[in-house]
Amino acid sequence: xxxxxxxxDDALARASSGDEAGFxxxxxxxxxxxxxxxxxxxxxxPDDVASETWLQVVRDLHRFSGGQEDFRRWLFTxxxxxxxxxxxxxxxRPAGAPNSGLDVLADTQMVEDQVLEGMSVQGAVxxxxxLSRDQAEAVALRVIAGLxxxxxxxxxxxxxxxxxxxxxxxxxxxxxxxSVRELAARNASRPAPLGxxxxxxxRPAAGTTGPGGPGSxxxxxxxxxxx
Amino acid sequence: MISDLPGDIGPLDPAVDELFRxxxxxxxxAELAGExxxxxxxxxxxxxxxxxxxxxxxxxxxxxxxxxxxxRLFRRSPGWGIRLAAAVVIVLAVAMASAxxxxxxxxxVQLLAHQVLGFAGVPNPxxxxxxxxxxxxxxxxxxxxxxxxxxxxxxxxxSAPGGTPSPHAHKSATPGTSPSPPPSAATGRAQLSAxxxxxxxxxxxEVVIDGQLTRSGAGVQGVTVQLVERLVGxxxxxxxxxxxxxxxxxxAITVAAVPANAVFRLRVRGVAHSVNxxxxxxxxxxxxxxxxxxxxxxxxxxxxxxxxxxxxxQLEVQTGGSxxxxxxxxxxxxxxxxxxxxxxxxxxxxxxxxxLATARHGASISNTQTVPPPS
Numbered sequence: 294x295x296x297x298x299x300x301x302d303d304a305l306a307r308a309s310s311g312d313e314a315g316f317x318x319x320x321x322x323x324x325x326x327x328x329x330x331x332x333x334x335x336x337x338x339p340d341d342v343a344s345e346t347w348l349q350v351v352r353d354l355h356r357f358s359g360g361q362e363d364f365r366r367w368l369f370t371x372x373x374x375x376x377x378x379x380x381x382x383x384x385x386r387p388a389g390a391p392n393s394g395l396d397v398l399a400d401t402q403m404v405e406d407q408v409l410e411g412m413s414v415q416g417a418v419x420x421x422x423x424l425s426r427d428q429a430e431a432v433a434l435r436v437i438a439g440l441x442x443x444x445x446x447x448x449x450x451x452x453x454x455x456x457x458x459x460x461x462x463x464x465x466x467x468x469x470x471x472s473v474r475e476l477a478a479r480n481a482s483r484p485a486p487l488g489x490x491x492x493x494x495x496r497p498a499a500g501t502t503g504p505g506g507p508g509s510x511x512x513x514x515x516x517x518x519x520x
Numbered sequence: 521m522i523s524d525l526p527g528d529i530g531p532l533d534p535a536v537d538e539l540f541r542x543x544x545x546x547x548x549x550a551e552l553a554g555e556x557x558x559x560x561x562x563x564x565x566x567x568x569x570x571x572x573x574x575x576x577x578x579x580x581x582x583x584x585x586x587x588x589x590x591x592r593l594f595r596r597s598p599g600w601g602i603r604l605a606a607a608v609v610i611v612l613a614v615a616m617a618s619a620x621x622x623x624x625x626x627x628x629v630q631l632l633a634h635q636v637l638g639f640a641g642v643p644n645p646x647x648x649x650x651x652x653x654x655x656x657x658x659x660x661x662x663x664x665x666x667x668x669x670x671x672x673x674x675x676x677x678x679s680a681p682g683g684t685p686s687p688h689a690h691k692s693a694t695p696g697t698s699p700s701p702p703p704s705a706a707t708g709r710a711q712l713s714a715x716x717x718x719x720x721x722x723x724x725x726e727v728v729i730d731g732q733l734t735r736s737g738a739g740v741q742g743v744t745v746q747l748v749e750r751l752v753g754x755x756x757x758x759x760x761x762x763x764x765x766x767x768x769x770x771x772a773i774t775v776a777a778v779p780a781n782a783v784f785r786l787r788v789r790g791v792a793h794s795v796n797x798x799x800x801x802x803x804x805x806x807x808x809x810x811x812x813x814x815x816x817x818x819x820x821x822x823x824x825x826x827x828x829x830x831x832x833x834q835l836e837v838q839t840g841g842s843x844x845x846x847x848x849x850x851x852x853x854x855x856x857x858x859x860x861x862x863x864x865x866x867x868x869x870x871x872x873x874x875x876l877a878t879a880r881h882g883a884s885i886s887n888t889q890t891v892p893p894p895s
Binding site: 467 | 532533534535536537538539540541543544545547548552553554555557558559561562563565566567568
C-alpha cells in the first residue's frame with residue numbers, strides 16, 4: 294500500500310496503456326481510501342459507488358493526462374459525484390424491507406480485526422462522519438484522499454479559504470469529541486499499526502521517525518509536516 | 521500534509537492524530553476484496569491508447585467542423601457526378617428490363633427486347649398477341665407480374681402445363697427461401713417432433729435429443745435427420761449430429777458435453793424441422809468450509825466450473841428451517857471465491873452457496889456445510 298510518487302506515476306502510465314498490473318497497483322493504493330471517503334460522506338453502499346467510480350475512470354482513462362496527483366483528484370471527484378448520484382437515487386426509491394440483521398453475521402470486519410487494529414477503521418470513519426457534511430468532506434479529502442487544500446476546494450466547489458475554515462472547525466470539533474479522546478487513550482497502550490503509507494504530497498515531517506516517532510504515535514500527522 | 525490548516529489550533533491533538541493515523545492505516549481484507557472484479561472490469565472496459573499513426577487528432581478537428589451540407593458534400597466528392605449518372609442508368613435499366621419481361625413496352629421496342637434478351641425470357645410481342653386472340657395475354661398484362669415469368673424461370677409457353685404458371689413457382693425457384701416439401705411430399709405433410717432427455721442437465725454432461733419423423737401419422741424409416749444446435753449468445757446454428765430414423769420413424773441423437781444453455785432442433789433438409797428444444801445447464805458448485813482459529817474467521821471456499829468470471833454467488837444460512845441470504849460475491853476467472861464468516865456467531869448453523877442463473881446457465885446450489893463451534 295505504501296506508494297511513492299514515482300511508483301504510482303509508473304503504475305498510472307502502465308494502466309493507461311492497458312496494463313492490468315499497473316491498474317491493480319493503482320486500485321490497491323486508492324481503493325481503500327476511496328471506500329473510507331465514501332463512508333465518511335454517508336454513502337450507504339460504498340462498494341457499489343466505488344465500483345461505479347472505477348468503471349468511469351477506466352472508460353475515460355485513455356483521455357486522462359497528468360500525474361498521480363491529478364489522477365487522485367480526478368478519482369475522488371468522480372467518486373464524490375457518484376456518491377451524490379447514489380444518494381439522489383436512494384431518496385427516490387421507497388424504503389426496502391427491514392434488515393434482518395443476519396448480514397452482520399458474515400461481516401468481513403471481524404472481531405479479530407478490531408482487536409488487532411485497536412481503533413477500527415470503521416470506528417474512525419464513524420467519528421469523522423459525525424462532523425457536518427462540509428467539515429467531514431473537507432477533512433476526508435484532505436486526510437484520507439491526501440489532496441491539498443486547493444484541490445479540495447475545486448472538488449467541493451468552494452474557495453480555498455472556505456475549505457480552510459471547514460478544516461479548522463472540523464479538527465476542533467474532533468479534538469473536542471470525547472469519543473475521539475477515549476479511543477485515543479485506549480489505543481495508547483497498544484502498538485501502533487502500520488500506516489497505509491504516504492501518497493505523493495504526504496511527506497514525513499523533518500525530524501519525525503515514522504511510527505512512534507516524535508510528535509505523534511505515527512509521526513505522520515503533525516502540523517510540522519509540510520505539503 | 522496539513523500545514524495550511526489554520527495555525528491557531530497548534531499541534532494536532534494527539535487524539536485527532538490517532539484518529540487520522542487510523543483513517544490511513546493499512547487496508548483491511550474487506551477493502552481489497554473486490555480486486556478480481558476490478559481487474560475484470562478493467563479488462564472489459566479499458567480503451568487501448570491510440571497508436572501514433574492513428575492519433576485521435578482528426579476526431580477533434582471533425583468535431584470542430586461545421587455540419588456539412590448536402591451541396592458541400594457533393595462539392596467535396598470529386599466523383600459524385602459519375603456516381604449519380606451510374607445510379608440513373610441502373611434505375612433506367614431495371615425499369616426497362618421489368619417492362620420488357622412483362623411485355624409492357626411498345627410492340628417494336630418489345631420485339632427488339634425479345635431479339636436481344638429472348639434467351640432470358642423476354643416474351644415475343646407477336647406471339648403474345650397471337651395467343652391472346654388480339655387481347656393482351658395474362659403474361660403480358662400488368663396484373664401478371666407475379667405469374668412466374670421471372671428471370672431464370674422457363675419462358676411462357678415452356679413453363680407449367682397449360683401455360684399458367686403457379687403463383688408460387690417464382691417463390692419456390694428462388695434460392696435461399698425456406699425449405700418446402702418436395703413434390704413427393706405433397707400427398708402427406710411430414711412432421712418431425714423433438715424433445716430432450718432432460719430439460720436441465722449438469723453443465724458439461726451429455727443430452728439426448730429424441731425425435732420422430734411421421735407422414736400422415738405413420739413413421740418414416742431410413743431418413744437422415746440432422747440435429748442443429750445453437751448455444752445461447754450465438755447467432756448461428758451448427759450441426760450437432762445426424763441419425764437415421766428407425767422403422768417407426770424414431771431417431772435419437774446424443775450431444776456430448778453441453779457447456780452452456782443451448783437450443784436444439786431436428787431437421788430433415790428440405791422436408792421438415794422440429795420445434796426448438798431448450799436445454800438448461802446447471803454448473804456444479806461446491807462449498808468447502810475451513811474453520812479459523814478460535815472461530816473468528818472461518819473461510820468458505822466456493823468453486824465451480826462452467827460459470828464465468830463475474831457471475832454472482834450468494835451465501836445463505838439456514839435459520840428456522842428456511843434459507844436466508846447473507847451476502848453475495850462475484851466469481852473470479854477461475855470460477856472461485858471465498859466468504860469469510862464468523863464461526864462464533866454462525867456456530868452450528870448450516871450454510872450453503874447459490875450460484876445465480878444467467879443467460880448461459882441455470883441456478884445452482886452447493887452442498888451444505890455446518891459451521892463448527894469454535895474450538
